[in-house]
Amino acid sequence: MKRLLSALVIAAVVFSISLAANTGLAEKILLINGAGATFPYPLYSKWFYEYAKVDPSVNFNYQSIGSGGGIRQITAQTVDFGASDGALTDAQLKAAPRELLHIPMTAGAVVVTYNIPGVSESLRFAPEVVAGIFLGSIKRWDDPRIAEYNTGINLPGQNIIVAHRSDGSGTTNIFTDYLCSISSNWNSKVGKGTSVNWPVGLGAKGNEGVAGLVKQTPGAVGYVELAYAVKNNLPYGDIQNKSGNFITPSIESTTTAVNGKVNSMPEDFRVSLVNPDGEDAYPIAGFTWILVYKDQVDSVKGKKVVEFLRWAVTDGQKYSADLLYSPLPKSMVRKIEDKINQISY
Amino acid sequence: MKTRFVDSGFKKAVTLLALSVAVLTCLLVYNMAANAVPAMQKFGPAFLFTSTWDPVKEIFGALPFIYGTIVSSALALLIAVPVSLGIAVYLAELAPLYIRQPLNFLIELLAAIPSVVYGLWGIFVLAPFLRDIAQPFLSNYLGFLPVFKGEFYGVGMLTAGIILSIMIIPTISSISREVFLTVPFTQREAASALGATRWETIRLAVLGYAKPGVMGAVILGLGRALGETMAVTMVIGNRPEISASLFAPSYTMASVIANEFIEATSNLYLSALIEVGLILFFVTLLINIAARALIWKVLSKAKIANI
Numbered sequence: 001m002k003r004l005l006s007a008l009v010i011a012a013v014v015f016s017i018s019l020a021a022n023t024g025l026a027e028k029i030l031l032i033n034g035a036g037a038t039f040p041y042p043l044y045s046k047w048f049y050e051y052a053k054v055d056p057s058v059n060f061n062y063q064s065i066g067s068g069g070g071i072r073q074i075t076a077q078t079v080d081f082g083a084s085d086g087a088l089t090d091a092q093l094k095a096a097p098r099e100l101l102h103i104p105m106t107a108g109a110v111v112v113t114y115n116i117p118g119v120s121e122s123l124r125f126a127p128e129v130v131a132g133i134f135l136g137s138i139k140r141w142d143d144p145r146i147a148e149y150n151t152g153i154n155l156p157g158q159n160i161i162v163a164h165r166s167d168g169s170g171t172t173n174i175f176t177d178y179l180c181s182i183s184s185n186w187n188s189k190v191g192k193g194t195s196v197n198w199p200v201g202l203g204a205k206g207n208e209g210v211a212g213l214v215k216q217t218p219g220a221v222g223y224v225e226l227a228y229a230v231k232n233n234l235p236y237g238d239i240q241n242k243s244g245n246f247i248t249p250s251i252e253s254t255t256t257a258v259n260g261k262v263n264s265m266p267e268d269f270r271v272s273l274v275n276p277d278g279e280d281a282y283p284i285a286g287f288t289w290i291l292v293y294k295d296q297v298d299s300v301k302g303k304k305v306v307e308f309l310r311w312a313v314t315d316g317q318k319y320s321a322d323l324l325y326s327p328l329p330k331s332m333v334r335k336i337e338d339k340i341n342q343i344s345y
Numbered sequence: 346m347k348t349r350f351v352d353s354g355f356k357k358a359v360t361l362l363a364l365s366v367a368v369l370t371c372l373l374v375y376n377m378a379a380n381a382v383p384a385m386q387k388f389g390p391a392f393l394f395t396s397t398w399d400p401v402k403e404i405f406g407a408l409p410f411i412y413g414t415i416v417s418s419a420l421a422l423l424i425a426v427p428v429s430l431g432i433a434v435y436l437a438e439l440a441p442l443y444i445r446q447p448l449n450f451l452i453e454l455l456a457a458i459p460s461v462v463y464g465l466w467g468i469f470v471l472a473p474f475l476r477d478i479a480q481p482f483l484s485n486y487l488g489f490l491p492v493f494k495g496e497f498y499g500v501g502m503l504t505a506g507i508i509l510s511i512m513i514i515p516t517i518s519s520i521s522r523e524v525f526l527t528v529p530f531t532q533r534e535a536a537s538a539l540g541a542t543r544w545e546t547i548r549l550a551v552l553g554y555a556k557p558g559v560m561g562a563v564i565l566g567l568g569r570a571l572g573e574t575m576a577v578t579m580v581i582g583n584r585p586e587i588s589a590s591l592f593a594p595s596y597t598m599a600s601v602i603a604n605e606f607i608e609a610t611s612n613l614y615l616s617a618l619i620e621v622g623l624i625l626f627f628v629t630l631l632i633n634i635a636a637r638a639l640i641w642k643v644l645s646k647a648k649i650a651n652i
Contacts, residue, residue, distance in 0.1 A: 068606075204579070216472060217476070217499060
């Protein structure tokens with residue numbers, strides 16, 4: 001009995017010492033919480049890792065729970081910043097207790113991937129062909145509308161099987177945004193969003209689900225993030241842009257797409273990047289944003305968040321390309337810095 | 346004195362634990378119902394009977410999900426119950442001892458495989474097999490039946506049903522085996538003494554006696570099939586449509602919640618998804634009640650027969 005008691009006392013002492021040590025540590029390092037989009041998560045984690053070397057006094061914790069969750073949490077003020085692949089609607093902005101700012105962090109592109117038996121060449125898609133396939137009006141690969149831009153490629157008489165994301169996602173948001181911009185039929189029938197009522201096709205979960213379904217199904221076509229397609233060596237098509245050129249999706253052609261929108265950029269950055277001007281701009285792209293309150297209630301945290309954002313849009317951009325995200329063009333970065341300077345703390 | 350105090354304390358403690366389950370369930374239902382109010386007000390009972398699911402225009406109807414959940418689970422039972430009973434009878438009655446242990450172990454291993462692994466196997470092995478071999482075969486010979494018509498995608502209701510059946514076979518077969526083992530040996534001896542063959546002994550003495558227990562096993566399996574999310578989502582095709590064909594893609598309640606919950610940004614959308622969760626809860630409850638009632642009926646009959 002006595003032995004047990006003394007053991008307990010020792011345990012208690014050790015525990016309280018370690019507790020004291022822990023709280024001592026916590027006082028030194030400031031924890032900043034964020035939550036939201038999954039798409040930029042690899043880049044954000046890289047940033048937080050690198051930023052820890054720049055400013056060791058702050059530690060970022062980011063939960064990639066999806067844009068919807070990010071918007072809800074920043075609205076409820078349970079996190080210090082939110083992140084979203086889609087811009088907030090006016091109603092969502094109104095629901096927030098104070099003014100929320102959209103800070104574009106990077107841009108991503110969405111590619112059309114396919115599996116056509118016997119075709120190893122890269123296909124070229126005109127906008128009306130992409131819309132036709134996903135609306136279900138183009139049903140076979142040997143359709144003359146596809147063949148028109150792919151002379152010399154022997155397209156089989158195979159049925160097209162459309163694969164799309166079944167989970168709500170920013171990738172779907174960008175892709176349906178593009179379809180809305182090029183097809184009035186799509187715009188009125190389906191619309192854009194993180195989940196939509198697909199006219200045709202099979203749903204699969206995540207980029208990996210769509211890629212898997214396309215790989216497994218002869219005749220399938222789907223859409224995935226550029227980064228995912230490149231890393232996994234998926235075939236993807238060139239898309240005809242506004243200027244009439246067929247553009248291969250790449251980091252550069254996505255940055256060019258951002259450039260094409262800089263001049264017409266609205267003041268709050270809530271802009272879609274699809275179908276931009278520019279000879280070499282890839283037309284299916286979108287921003288991903290960090291959401292912060294314009295007036296920060298916690299001055300210490302607010303200062304650290306602003307410092308980090310400033311670093312991320314300038315020095316941080318050099319990490320983007322390696323992870324297959326498109327760096328923001330210089331002209332855009334200047335505009336964003338002005339916006340970050342408006343944050344008060 | 347001291348022991349009596351411990352006894353009553355123990356009783357109180359376990360009562361409290363048992364009650365906590367009931368309280369938790371009630372809270373769960375209350376919370377879901379409260380959050381589903383916006384969707385209930387907007388769509389009313391039509392939510393249960395309409396088939397449009399359009400998050401953009403915010404029109405929601407859950408019928409295809411309800412249909413998909415019930416049909417995929419029924420399909421799973423249709424395949425799993427005969428197979429599981431066969432396994433259980435073999436293991437409990439016929440298998441030599443040196444086969445029983447390893448086979449038992451293998452079946453329990455099946456139950457421990459995570460559902461995402463089943464899903465991956467479904468995508469990469471089962472779906473191509475069904476698309477290239479099984480579905481053309483079925484359509485060739487049984488194509489006059491509406492259930493075997495349509496294009497071969499590989500993924501779809503049939504694939505989901507088969508994956509689910511494989512996932513519930515361990516549950517049903519291992520519990521049924523345990524139930525068969527509890528059948529008193531005198532039952533079997535009595536049947537044999539009356540001149541029953543091996544098959545007759547099993548059918549009359551073992552299966553008859555074990556019926557309620559086997560029903561319980563089936564219900565447990567059904568519970569798993571109704572709620573299974575990941576594996577089904579990966580192979581069912583996720584299309585909110587009702588089709589007579591088993592080849593066609595479908596959608597289940599658990600899948601739509603898992604798929605769309607994280608990115609559901611508007612209140613009505615979120616509330617519609619929560620209402621789907623509530624419906625799943627009640628469908629599961631109703632099926633369980635129906636199954637219990639069936640067991641009671643069988644039990645009371647068995648008692649009369651025993652008297």
